[in-house]
Amino acid sequence: MKTYALVFLIITFSINAFADGFIVIPRPHPLPDPFPLEVVYHKVDVKIDGQTAVTKIDQSFYNPSQYQLEGFYIFPIPKDAIINNFTMIINGKETKAELLDSEKARKIYEDIVRQMRDPALLEYSEQNIFKLRIFPIEPRSEKKISISYSQILESNNNLVEYVYPLNTEKFSAKPLKNVSVKIDLKSTEKIKNIYCPTHEVDIINKNDNHSIISFEAENTKPDTDFKLYFTKNSSTVGLSLLSYQSGKNDGYFLLSASPSIEIDNSNIESKDITFILDVSGSMSGEKLEQAKKALLYCVNNLNTGDHFNVVRFSTEAYSLFKSLEKTNKQNINEAKRFIDDLQAIGGTNIEEAFSLAFKNYEESNRPHFIVFLTDGKPTIGEMDNEKLVKRILNANKDKSRIFTFGIGDEINTHLLDKLTDETNAWRTYVSNDEDIEIKVSNFYDKIQSPVLSDLKLDFDNVEVYQTYPKNLPDLFKGSNLLVFGRYKGNGNAKITLSGKLNGKQKEFSLKDKFASSDDEYSFIPPLWASRRIGYLLDLIRLNGEDKELVDEVTMLAREHGIITPYTSYLIMEDEEIRVRSGRLVDGLQSLAPRPELKKENEADYFRIKDKSGRGSVEVSEEFQSLNSATNYSQTQQGKDRLLYKDSKGEIKNLSQQVRNVLGRAVYQQDKFWVDSELQKQETKNKKRIQ
Incomplete structure (x- = not known):
């Protein structure tokens, strides 16, 4: 019998390898092995004016040993950046360092070392990287470093990119106590499409020309560079395109649509909105009081030109008005009295509540939103989940958006989620220890001012498919719509976004190029994969398991490194079967066999069949987050349920054993990194070689 050698990509992992943005001790005598120092904090302050960026960094490192050490501080500098200031704390005082060529720096360093002083010298080791030699690093003490550099950011079709090498902190000996990045962004042109694909950021838009972007985390080891994109565009709705294409495979794209921050009232669409509130007996006490405050907030913040109504329901349903009424002082005051008088008593008649809401709605040229709040399952009227959904959707002749709020755990998540999925809205769940008022008011702030409804996208010259969101939502003031998808073909294309504004058709277009070969935006494939996986998992959850979908x-989770309790179970189960059948070499699994973790994740996966309870709510929230992911952290749903102990008894997290390289995943197996491309090969009668 012939033995075949399997050729594959394995990236050797070495703890002694130098990396960027940390202090490493290369010859730490009398210590036995090289090691990186602990990073206490890492603070980044960036000011961007147009395309000029000034980055200031403050870091503190700690030497936990009892020895005086010599080390290197290594930091990657973006291409063409100019280091305009370097300072370091010496004997408690901040001292500026002189930038010298490497030959002069080395000579001065050696002279000061001989004098047992504390030098800090900056030298370039290669393009985009500089090294800082530091001696001495005193035992059990901190070493503080401050750096400042400026750069001109490149602009491509008005799209500007800023990158900060935060990835380096994964080499810290311990998690960082604090990491923060703050970007003060200004431009003489209108700023749109602000987007960070790598981190969960907070964006505060001061006006059309000024925004603050911030990220902060505690007790963490950042392992991804910080990336920020924005466009400069004077259009009412700005469009931008990023595309990724590698090899002969179809490409991936990201389209962003963002309205101006400061919008004239003529460009804000009036809306019809019906609030449906559950006032059954189970809503009594604090829940009802919070819900009433939430409704009052919404009513008080209706826009001029909006029409509204309020429906309360328990055993029966009652409506504030017989039809939606204009927003004026008299109607607002009447609504406040109606809300103040609400009391919790009786059963839960969801069918009658929706029937009354649709009966009292007359079609208009305004979009109609329904905000539905409930804490229970139907106990009166139609109680069968499938039949109730069908009746509500049949009554929804004008295709109103139904936004749902599930309060507590004793709710039918399948009912609420099918309503939102079928009406192109979204769902929100409020746990028993969360504040209903805060959740509802935050939601209302997002939908308060529609800019464009009934959206459609048209692409010429390229074929696009598997786009997410599957159906486009409405576009609101302050929002940024992100559409991920696949494409065939390449070259210049015209993209047109159309929709309705106050009954009139509006169009916004962008001419840009779909890349034929470009791997710069490698963050796009895993984010697209996360959205498709979330979409498919929701199909399985709401409609039953299907082998092709599973x-x-x-396949997608393994290829793109989307590791969650649900996908890790499927990957482990699949690879276990293929190893037993000889179709996969033992030792080349993307996820190493971990029976205890697999058993826990199996329980997670089969919770998708639950229609109520805490587990059902958690599954619904995590699947929706996957299906709407905008950054890496949102692809790691259920991360806290992926802990295990390795052979040394150390606690590890399965999600940290995967990295994305050039649009695909590689997995850590002990001292090796294994390419996910291996899984596409049939390996019968083949074995691993090293």
Whole structure:
């Protein structure tokens, strides 16, 4: 019998390798092995004016040993950046360092070392990287470093990119107590499409020309560079395109649509909105009081030109008005009295509540939103989940958006989620220890001012498919719509976004190029994969398991490194079967066999069949987050349920054993990194070689 050698990509992992943005001790005598120092904090302050960026960094490192050490501080500098200031704390005082060529720096360093002083010298080791030699690093003490550099940011079709090498902190000996990045962004042109694909950021838009972007985390080891994109565009709705294409495979794209921050009232669409509130007996006490405050907030913040109504329901349903009424002082005051008088008593008649809401709605040229709040399952009227959904959707002749709020755990998540999925809205769940008023008011702030409804996208010259969101939502003031998808073909294309504003058709277009070969935006494939996986998992959850869907989820999750309790179970199960059948070499699994963790994740996966309870709510929230992911952290749903102990008894997290390289995943197996491309090969009668 012939033995075949399997050729594959394995990236050797070495703890002694130098990396960027940390202090490493290369010859730490009398210590036995090289090691990186602990990073206490890492603070980044960036000011961007147009395309000029000034980055200031403050870091503190700690030497936990009892020895005086010598080390290197290594930091990658973006291409063409100019280091305009370097300072370091010496004997408690901030001292500026002189930038010298490497030959002069080395000579001065050696002279000061001989004098046992504390030098800090800056030298370039290669393009985009500089090294800082530091001696001495005193035992059990901190070493503080401050750096400042400026750069001109490149602009491509008005799209500007800023990158900060935060990835380096994964080499810290311990998690960082604090990491923060703050960007003060200004431009003489209108700023749009602000987007960070790598981190969960907070964006505060001061006006059309000024925004503050911030990220902060505690007790963490950042392992991804910080990336920020924005466009400069004077259009009412700005469009931008990023595309990724590698090899002969179809490409991936990201389209962003963002309205101006400061919008004239003529460009804000009036809306019809009906609030439906559950006032059954189970809503009594604090829940009802919070819900009433939430409704009052919404009513007080209706726009001029909006029409509204309020429906309360328990055993029966009652409506504030017989039809939606204009927003004026008299109607607002009447609504306040109606809300103040609400009391919790009786059963839960969801069918009658929606029937009354649709009966009292007359079609208009305004979009109609329904905000539905409930804490229970139907106990009166139609109680069968499938039949109730069908009746509500049949009554929804004008295709109103139904936004749902599930309060507590004793709710039918399948009912609420099918209503939102079928009406192109979204769902929100409020746990028993969360504040209903805060959740509802935050939601209302997002939908308060529609800019464009009934959206459609048209692409010429390229074929796009598997785009997410599957159906486009409405576009609101202050929002940024992100559409991920696949494409065939390449070259210049015209993209047109159309929709309705106060009954009139509006169009916004962008001419840009779909890349034929470009791997710069490698963050796009895993984010697209997360959205498709979330979409497929929701199909399985709401409609029943299908082998083809399960196989695709498994394949996509493995290929793109979307590791959650649900996908990790599917991957482990699939690879266990293929190893037993000889179709996969033992030792080349993307996820190493971990029976205890697999058993826990199996329980997670089969919770998708639950229609109520805490587990059902958690599954619904995590699937929606996957299906709407905008950054890496949102692809790691259920991360806290992926802990395990390795052979040394150390606690590890499965999600940290995967990295995305050039649009695909590689997995850590002990001292090796294994390429996910291996899984596409049939390996019967083949074995691993090293």
